[in-house]
Amino acid sequence: xxxxxxxxxxxxxxxxxxxxxxxxxxxxxxxxxxxxxxxxxxxxxxxxxxxxxxxxxxxxxxxxxxxxxxxxxxxxxxxxxxxxxxxxxxxxxxxxxxxxxxxxxxxxxxxxxxxxxxxxxxxxxxxxxxxxxxxxxxxxxxxxxxxxxxxxxxxxxxxxxxxxxxxxxxxxxxxxxxxxxxxxxxxxxxxxxxxxxxxxxxxxxxxxxxxxxxxxxxxxxxxxxxxxxxxxxxxxxxxxxxxxxxxxxxxxxxxxxxxxxxxxxxxxxxxxxxxxxxxxxxxxxxxxxxxxxxxxxxxxxxxxxxxxxxxxxxxxxxxxxxxxxxxxxxxxxxx
Numbered sequence: 060x061x062x063x064x065x066x067x068x069x070x071x072x073x074x075x076x077x078x079x080x081x082x083x084x085x086x087x088x089x090x091x092x093x094x095x096x097x098x099x100x101x102x103x104x105x106x107x108x109x110x111x112x113x114x115x116x117x118x119x120x121x122x123x124x125x126x127x128x129x130x131x132x133x134x135x136x137x138x139x140x141x142x143x144x145x146x147x148x149x150x151x152x153x154x155x156x157x158x159x160x161x162x163x164x165x166x167x168x169x170x171x172x173x174x175x176x177x178x179x180x181x182x183x184x185x186x187x188x189x190x191x192x193x194x195x196x197x198x199x200x201x202x203x204x205x206x207x208x209x210x211x212x213x214x215x216x217x218x219x220x221x222x223x224x225x226x227x228x229x230x231x232x233x234x235x236x237x238x239x240x241x242x243x244x245x246x247x248x249x250x251x252x253x254x255x256x257x258x259x260x261x262x263x264x265x266x267x268x269x270x271x272x273x274x275x276x277x278x279x280x281x282x283x284x285x286x287x288x289x290x291x292x293x294x295x296x297x298x299x300x301x302x303x304x305x306x307x308x309x310x311x312x313x314x315x316x317x318x319x320x321x322x323x324x325x326x327x328x329x330x331x332x333x334x335x336x337x338x339x340x341x342x343x344x345x346x347x348x349x350x351x352x353x354x355x356x357x358x359x360x361x362x363x364x365x366x367x368x369x370x371x372x373x374x375x376x377x378x379x380x381x382x383x384x385x386x387x388x389x390x391x392x393x394x
Contacts, residue, residue: 061189069094069180070168072128072158079145081156084128086184093206094180095127098160098171100134101147102310102356104385105193106175110151111223112196113177116203117155119220124211125203129157132166134174135284135382137312137354147355179203182210196220196227234365236388237270237302242381243284251275257282259289264299268369274299285312287380299371304386306337307360307370313351314378320351322379324359325371335362351379 069086078084086094097113099106117127133139139161148157160166169178173191179202181187188202197219204216222228241247244256250272251262262275276299278292288296313320324331324340324347336342337358340349349357360370365388372381 067186069096069178069184069186070165072130073160073162073164073168076165077141077159077161079131079141079148079157079159081128082158084126084156084158086180089126090184091182091210092124092126093182093203093210095125095203096130096165096169096178096180097127098130098132098166098169098174098176098178100132100138100174101144101151102134102138102354102382103174104308104356104387107151107356108193108224109175109177109196110153112199112220113155114151114153115220115223116200119217120203120207121155123214123216124207127155129153129155130160130165131157132160132163132171132174135310143354146353179206181206194227196222234303234388236304236365236386237384239386240271240273240300240384241284242273242286242298242383244281245283247281247286248272249275254281259292264297268299268301270301270303270367272301282380285380285382288374288377290316290377292375292377295373295375297371297373298381299369300384301367301369302384302386303365303367304360304388305362305365306358306387308337308356308358308385308387309372310354310356310382311351312354312380312382314376315380316378320374320376320379322349322351322376323347323373324349325373326360326368328369328371331360335360337361351376356385 071086131144137143176191178186179188190199200219207214248271251274259278259280261278264274264276268274276297277294278289278296280287280289330347331342333342336347337360339357340347340359
């Protein structure tokens with residue numbers, strides 16, 4: 060948790076913003092109560108990993124004087140849609156106020172650049188600290204408690220919460236893994252030759268693969284922020300990604316013309332083992348499949364250790380769209 064240097068008034072929330080729940084609120088109207096502003100996106104793995112802490116801080120401290128405001132700033136176009144964000148808020152059990160920042164007005168007012176990002180505001184409306192990204196959970200909670208004591212000197216506070224995951228504990232080791240990979244042509248790295256933007260095309264996997272690149276086989280349509288199987292595609296469309304990581308996640312949108320999609324998941328050429336499958340994958344002896352029924356982040360792989368692998372996704376579901384892979388790197392070493 061970084062302390063703000065010098066007195067800086069916290070920016071107000073945009074007066075034209077849409078509040079999903081708990082609003083409208085203003086920093087001025089919250090005077091006397093410490094506030095935590097949490098910038099997040101429901102498709103962001105780092106944001107989702109911080110949610111258990113933010114939700115618990117709300118549960119512990121709201122009645123004691125703390126207000127948490129989630130500012131949802133979308134990374135992808137479909138994350139601007141009210142119902143998509145509302146579904147995510149309900150699925151994740153978020154009870155504190157959430158405001159939609161689709162035009163990034165609040166994001167820009169805070170000069171923010173990160174998902175997630177937390178800004179602490181004291182009872183007088185001044186910015187007092189901030190943290191970008193995951194981690195620093197204990198330090199953030201200590202800072203929240205300090206602001207509560209300032210506003211309410213007689214307050215009785217609980218002990219600090221325990222880490223919710225083993226890899227959040229002291230002694231966890233984080234490795235250098237494959238960086239985030241975007242699938243749209245604006246930011247995607249393709250190892251397949253002759254990319255054709257914004258129109259269906261048939262691609263051939265060259266067979267030799269390098270980490271950090273995406274390899275296509277069959278019919279695909281490359282849009283600016285996603286890769287989709289086009290309507291009327293022939294045969295099977297395959298995407299292969301060499302990677303080094305423990306967990307692999309992918310933001311996926313189901314077909315826009317309705318219905319769910321199915322994607323087969325192969326690791327190193329075989330159906331992924333049940334012990335290495337992510338929570339959204341149904342892994343059997345002969346198949347491992349994920350069903351895409353809502354636009355969100357899907358957890359595809361949760362390997363028992365960090366190592367190099369090749370992940371292949373294969374589908375015959377027209378219209379399914381894929382946006383970005385993320386890879387996680389931390390684990391507790393064995394005793």
